[in-house]
Amino acid sequence: MAPKIVLHYLENSRAQRVAWLLEELGLDYEIVYYTRNEDHRSGPELKKIHPLGHSPVLEIDGLKLIESGVIINYLISKYDKDGKFSVTSEADKLAVDTALHHAEGSVQDDLLIMRITNKVRNANVSFMVKPVAKEVASKIDAGYPVPDLEVQLAYLEDLLAKNGSGYFVSDHLTGADFIYSYPLQLSRDYVNLLTEKKHPNLFKWLKSIEARPAYQTVGNKTKGLKGVF
Structure with a gap:
């Protein structure tokens, strides 16, 4: 009997990569969509x-x-019957586990700080305070999250180049690709630090996953959905 799967999906969130994996696995699932306040x-x-x-x-x-990391690991271990997204060697298993932690524990942290500083920069304050808010936010960005994210992106660019397969681990999609998709898209589209000139391998990788039919199906399924609040 097929499992009953429900994905609680907050708009513009990390749920997108879980939906993408569900599509790649060919699992039937229901989306309950939530909008942000x-x-x-x-x-x-x-x-x-x-x-x-x-x-x-x-x-x-x-x-x-x-x-996300727990969900991705669970889905692949339980439902990837054909081994399309699994790895077998101990080295590859360790590499995937590292990615599941690195994406959330390191890359995402920088993006979260930059999201906060962006809110400070664009806060609805008086015209006298706004220049101060912008300066403080810019100094925080320059002091930590921007240079650190640049290091993270350089590391991932080198990782893709050294692997040489177009994927982060092994020669096919793995949990590493699913977990890195969201922070790397934000790095390209939200903070504009991931560029084709500086990160050709990452840029090409993003284009390749976004062209996958399963990935595009998620966009079609969530387009126009109304949230429950």
């Missing part, structure tokens, strides 16, 4: 699903899973 946060409805109120939350036959 004026503060760009989830509202109370998502907290009814899980007390943290974060997305993604994946329900499989009543089991609730949180955290």
Whole structure:
């Protein structure tokens, strides 16, 4: 019997890569879509699903899973029957596990700080305070998240180049590719630090995953959905 899968999907969130993996695995699933409030946060409805109120939350036959890395690892280990996204060597398994932690624990941290400084920079304050807010935000960016994210991107660019297959681990899509998709898209589209000139391998990799039919199906499924609050 096919599992009953429900993905609680907050708009513009990390849930996108979980939906992409579900499509690649050919699993049937339902999307419950949530919109963000004026503060760009989830509202109370998502907290009814899980007390943290974060997305993604994946329900499989009543089991609730949180955290993208855990969800990606669980789905591949349980439902990748043909081994399309799995790895077998200990070195590759360690590389995938490292990616699952690195994407969330290092790359995403820089992006979160830059999201906060961007809110400070664009805060609705008086014209006398706004220049100060912009200067403080810019100094914070220049002092830590921007140079650190540049190091992270250089590391990932080199990782792709050394692997030489067009993927982060082995010669096919793995959990590493799914987990890195969201922060690398933000690095390209939101903070504009990932560029084709500086990161040709990362840029090409993003284009290749975005061209995949399963990836595009997610965009079509979520386009125009109305949130539950």
